[in-house]
Amino acid sequence: xxxxxxxxxxxxxxxxxxxxxxxxxxxxxxxxxxxxxxxxxxxxxxxxxxxxxxxxxxxxxxxxxxxxxxxxxxxxxxxxxxxxxxxxxxxxxxxxxxxxxxxxxxxxxxxxxxxxxxxxxxxxxxxxxxxxxxxxxxxxxxxxxxxxxxxxxxxxxxxxxxxxxxxxxxxxxxxxxxxxxxxxxx
Numbered sequence: 001x002x003x004x005x006x007x008x009x010x011x012x013x014x015x016x017x018x019x020x021x022x023x024x025x026x027x028x029x030x031x032x033x034x035x036x037x038x039x040x041x042x043x044x045x046x047x048x049x050x051x052x053x054x055x056x057x058x059x060x061x062x063x064x065x066x067x068x069x070x071x072x073x074x075x076x077x078x079x080x081x082x083x084x085x086x087x088x089x090x091x092x093x094x095x096x097x098x099x100x101x102x103x104x105x106x107x108x109x110x111x112x113x114x115x116x117x118x119x120x121x122x123x124x125x126x127x128x129x130x131x132x133x134x135x136x137x138x139x140x141x142x143x144x145x146x147x148x149x150x151x152x153x154x155x156x157x158x159x160x161x162x163x164x165x166x167x168x169x170x171x172x173x174x175x176x177x178x179x180x181x182x183x184x185x186x
Contacts, residue, residue, distance in 0.1 A: 046156045047075070048140035052130020055107055057116030063104055063130030065156070071102040072182050073152040074175070076126070076166075077143050079110040080118035085147045088165035089122050095171070096125035101179060104128045108146050109135050151178040154186070 054062035076092060078085040096103045105126040107115045112131060132138050151160040160178040162170060
């Protein structure tokens, strides 16, 4: 009898794991649950205070509260050394063409000359860029990796936090609907 009990352990473990996977897949398809979605403690609250110096080598101003407040803003935290940031850059260039929003950036723990070279080479989509060499300001935003993007309404309230690179799918399913919601509410 004991031998059969030990033989059943792998089967019970497999059934437990299969049940957990099936539950997650069911929740994704029915409820729209996403295990990758990371909620923001700042959602619905005013953005953290920001006062960052401009990125040297560009004619773009630094980033402060006055740059963001009063505008529908998208704040993108990026770095030149970040491969996903390079992948999302075309989507940011596309967003920058939308005259309804103000796209601003926080350059995270990056060498200023490398960040400036990256933007000069690929185009600068940002109306303002603040440098965060220590990462302290980004921590205030709740950022733990780059890229991360925040959609902010005219009152300075964070409406959406998007973790990871922006691509065409996230533009259509996350970013643009959040922008339309803000615009419709005005």
